[in-house]
Amino acid sequence: MLKKLVGASVPLLAAVTAFFFGAIMLVALGANPFEGFQAMLEGAFGSGERIATTAVRATPLILVGAGISIAFRARVINIGGESQIIAGALLSTVLALNAPDLPAILLVPLVLATGAVGGFLAGAVPGLLKAHAHVNEILSTIMLNLIMVQFMNYLLGGPLIDPLQTSAGTFIPQTERLSDNAALPTLVSGTRLHLGVPVAVLAAVAAFVLLWKTPLGFRLRAVGHNADAAKAAGINVKRHITYALAISGSFGGLAGSILVFGSEGQRMVTDGSAAGFTGSAGFNGIVAALFGGLHPLWTIPSAFLFGALLTGAVQLQRVLQVPASLAVTINGIVVLFVISSAKLRGYIEGRIADRVTESEEPPDDPGPLADVAIGSLDDPIQNPIDSSDGVV
Amino acid sequence: MSTESQKLVEMRGITKRYPGVVANEDVTFDVEYGEVHTLLGENGAGKSTLMKILFGLTPADEGEVLLRGEPISISSPADAIDARIGMVHQHFMLVQPLTVAENVALGLRSGRRPFTDLDVVSKRIHELSEAHGLAVDPSTEVWRLSVGERQRVEILKALYRDAELLVLDEPTAVLTPQEVDDLFVILRHMVDDGRGLIFISHKLHEVMSLSDRITVLRNGRVVGSTTPAESTRESLAEMMVGREVLLTPRKPVLAAGRPRLSIRDLSITGDRGAVSVDNLSVEVHAGEILGVAGVSGNGQRELAEAIAGLRPVDAGTIQIDGTDITRATTASRREAGLAYVPEERMRDGAIGEFTVSENLVLVNHGSSEFAKRGLFSHAAIRKHSEDKVNEYGVKTPTVDTPTSSLSGGNIQKVIMARELGVKPGILLACQPTRGVDIGSAEYIHRRLIEQRSEGAGTLLISEDLDEVLGLADRIAVMFEGRIVAIVDAADAKREAIGLMMAGVLDD
Numbered sequence A: 001m002l003k004k005l006v007g008a009s010v011p012l013l014a015a016v017t018a019f020f021f022g023a024i025m026l027v028a029l030g031a032n033p034f035e036g037f038q039a040m041l042e043g044a045f046g047s048g049e050r051i052a053t054t055a056v057r058a059t060p061l062i063l064v065g066a067g068i069s070i071a072f073r074a075r076v077i078n079i080g081g082e083s084q085i086i087a088g089a090l091l092s093t094v095l096a097l098n099a100p101d102l103p104a105i106l107l108v109p110l111v112l113a114t115g116a117v118g119g120f121l122a123g124a125v126p127g128l129l130k131a132h133a134h135v136n137e138i139l140s141t142i143m144l145n146l147i148m149v150q151f152m153n154y155l156l157g158g159p160l161i162d163p164l165q166t167s168a169g170t171f172i173p174q175t176e177r178l179s180d181n182a183a184l185p186t187l188v189s190g191t192r193l194h195l196g197v198p199v200a201v202l203a204a205v206a207a208f209v210l211l212w213k214t215p216l217g218f219r220l221r222a223v224g225h226n227a228d229a230a231k232a233a234g235i236n237v238k239r240h241i242t243y244a245l246a247i248s249g250s251f252g253g254l255a256g257s258i259l260v261f262g263s264e265g266q267r268m269v270t271d272g273s274a275a276g277f278t279g280s281a282g283f284n285g286i287v288a289a290l291f292g293g294l295h296p297l298w299t300i301p302s303a304f305l306f307g308a309l310l311t312g313a314v315q316l317q318r319v320l321q322v323p324a325s326l327a328v329t330i331n332g333i334v335v336l337f338v339i340s341s342a343k344l345r346g347y348i349e350g351r352i353a354d355r356v357t358e359s360e361e362p363p364d365d366p367g368p369l370a371d372v373a374i375g376s377l378d379d380p381i382q383n384p385i386d387s388s389d390g391v392v
Numbered sequence B: 001m002s003t004e005s006q007k008l009v010e011m012r013g014i015t016k017r018y019p020g021v022v023a024n025e026d027v028t029f030d031v032e033y034g035e036v037h038t039l040l041g042e043n044g045a046g047k048s049t050l051m052k053i054l055f056g057l058t059p060a061d062e063g064e065v066l067l068r069g070e071p072i073s074i075s076s077p078a079d080a081i082d083a084r085i086g087m088v089h090q091h092f093m094l095v096q097p098l099t100v101a102e103n104v105a106l107g108l109r110s111g112r113r114p115f116t117d118l119d120v121v122s123k124r125i126h127e128l129s130e131a132h133g134l135a136v137d138p139s140t141e142v143w144r145l146s147v148g149e150r151q152r153v154e155i156l157k158a159l160y161r162d163a164e165l166l167v168l169d170e171p172t173a174v175l176t177p178q179e180v181d182d183l184f185v186i187l188r189h190m191v192d193d194g195r196g197l198i199f200i201s202h203k204l205h206e207v208m209s210l211s212d213r214i215t216v217l218r219n220g221r222v223v224g225s226t227t228p229a230e231s232t233r234e235s236l237a238e239m240m241v242g243r244e245v246l247l248t249p250r251k252p253v254l255a256a257g258r259p260r261l262s263i264r265d266l267s268i269t270g271d272r273g274a275v276s277v278d279n280l281s282v283e284v285h286a287g288e289i290l291g292v293a294g295v296s297g298n299g300q301r302e303l304a305e306a307i308a309g310l311r312p313v314d315a316g317t318i319q320i321d322g323t324d325i326t327r328a329t330t331a332s333r334r335e336a337g338l339a340y341v342p343e344e345r346m347r348d349g350a351i352g353e354f355t356v357s358e359n360l361v362l363v364n365h366g367s368s369e370f371a372k373r374g375l376f377s378h379a380a381i382r383k384h385s386e387d388k389v390n391e392y393g394v395k396t397p398t399v400d401t402p403t404s405s406l407s408g409g410n411i412q413k414v415i416m417a418r419e420l421g422v423k424p425g426i427l428l429a430c431q432p433t434r435g436v437d438i439g440s441a442e443y444i445h446r447r448l449i450e451q452r453s454e455g456a457g458t459l460l461i462s463e464d465l466d467e468v469l470g471l472a473d474r475i476a477v478m479f480e481g482r483i484v485a486i487v488d489a490a491d492a493k494r495e496a497i498g499l500m501m502a503g504v505l506d507d
């Protein structure tokens, strides 16, 4: 009981500390931190419209975060959120360009599904490489991020470019306006709250169900905890490592299609930079997942928090003339604190365990990611010394 | 040295509670200089817990420890090692990617700080292994070693640290009779030096031969102390379990049936790149238990892994019921009726972080009994698990308890319950009762014999010669990757088999 409480309070403390540092930075920039935070709060929650914007910003973070949680349970680290978002967006955009006249009732689910397929494929590539060629998935997913950004820039500036851009000679890398039948319906008129938001929340719930209520999730977790025992029980470890990355990627891909078809411009557009299309959702989603203890359900509130940070920062800039990138900095500080507080939490829990003797185990070597598994409803993954040889 | 009355160690009034269980309750236990004091008790009786407290791995809730007459607080293994307490754990505490020498040196100060001094360590290991007959190569990585060899490394580690009080938590579970004899000579030698020894084993004849004193725990409490002179194996068994126990299994006479598992000309390369199974052929028939006896490291592990589909073979074929499965996946072998109890339970047999219930359905979690329309039926899984836990007498607070917090023998029971539960056609059982208490071993043996009567073929790979002699219909002796002899259990002589295991063959 006590242990759970500590588990939950440490990330919150990390957030509070991060905001404290944010306050110091505001002071350094010559702004009043209280006014600053007030502006952020107002920016994020000040009106129904703003709350809707916050929710929309949170949407890709929920999805990427839930996806990463799945991979993590299979002890696979997916840093490829950016590439998976882009793959999902591109594939669903191509579909919408080619089938603009399908009725919305078909086209909307179809573009979402296609987005998930795109992400699935972009995740399967590093998955196959890891499972069959022992390629480290951290490296391959990061490389794939770089590749996909360039691929997107090429497609949007060439084969997929809006013909109007060519004829006008402006050459902005964007597609033509996509069929209105593909647009995600707005749920509350006057706001940007669209269908993507509940879809993302449902997807996170589905991730939870997958992990803990289905045989597939059972096998993913078995492979994550002890690949040797999983193998001896007849589980195909390589296949499930591939699945872990591919399924994780499909969540990013879904986020990608939501970014396109939930956008105001109703088209896919890039500014050529790495974050131009995704808004770094592939990375911010990792932050949200870590803050949510790599648990798909906790990722939902966590993503809302970071969504609020992002929308709040815009208002901060508007009111106090402080750069919005302060929010990014606060993001970074939260990550630092959350990760280091995982160690702290381990220490505090150890202390409590000594006193109330809740749990005891000989000195285990925590897994590579155990340090970041915080605030989790489930026990952080542990890796007993005796099972420390390679996974595949 | 010491005064007459001074004990090497005294543990007084030790109580330790875990959620849902009292592992130790007001336990008082001592060891004198030059004495072997054995702790006996069923799985989950609290033996390892008491030793973990002594070694500083977990704090006691109540009670005190006196070492050499002085109260002492041991709050970590480092404290214990400083106090010259050594412990050989029930589960290996070795870092697999490191070599033997590196494992031994781990945690010790090097003479060439901050660099390691592995040459010196290796040299000393050589000396110790020569002196005590514990053959291991210091430069081998631990993951390449067999369980028996790992056990030797653990003992070497404690010897290297020159422990005065040595705790051996089931050190013989994986050793052959000869190795056990050798080990006992070493241990006796150490005790004659004035050292104290705490010995834990479920093998009563070992307990009878090594101990000076025996203390029996049941449900965390001391139920009595005795000496080998005052007791028999039967009386010890009864003291532990609280009822009479059948020590030698009785099995009906059966005519061997059709071949269920056929292995022809099998050759396998081991982890060290050398031939570990060499052109081996053997058949296991329906209604037969074929025992494979051998010193660990003679290819048994590789053979078992190849049959289970976890290790590629170089040549030869494996058939289940006439169907070639040499290249089949583990899953399809299991579908063909194979069940597999691996020798290393914490690595290959169970997932420590999973609950007891999850481990019980690890193999057949996807069956229609447990999953309907893609979703688990938690009620069905719970019912199945509770039945198995009751049937096999697994001692656990609930079926949702993480498996790693169970006692060693109880984890083994979970694995046995799972593998026997699928009613296998062929059971590949490596050390099936390793670390299991005699009461439960009796139960598992009975179940193995029942499977046999139902027509299953069992390949029993065990270093416990008594188990092989008691259960098997035929005994295949394995030496250096080959089966050097197959004898009918009825004509088998313990000594003769022991010699063949060591490679001594009369023509």
Ligand SMILES: Nc1ncnc2c1ncn2[C@@H]1O[C@H](COP(=O)(O)OP(=O)(O)OP(=O)(O)O)[C@@H](O)[C@H]1O
Pocket: A358, A359, A360, A361, B018, B019, B021, B022, B023, B041, B042, B043, B044, B045, B046, B047, B048, B049, B050, B090, B395, B396, B397, B404, B405, B406, B407, B408, B409, B410, B435, B437
């Ligand atoms: N870390 C833990 N958390 C919770 N319960 C535990 C833990 N360790 C041991 N226990 C419980 O304490 C009891 C005693 O366990 P212990 O390991 O001391 O048994 P044992 O006598 O060594 O048995 P075995 O012969 O099977 O090794 C068991 O019921 C076990 O489930």
Ligand SMILES: [Mg+2]
Pocket: B047, B048, B049, B090, B169, B407, B408, B409
């Ligand atoms: Mg024990």
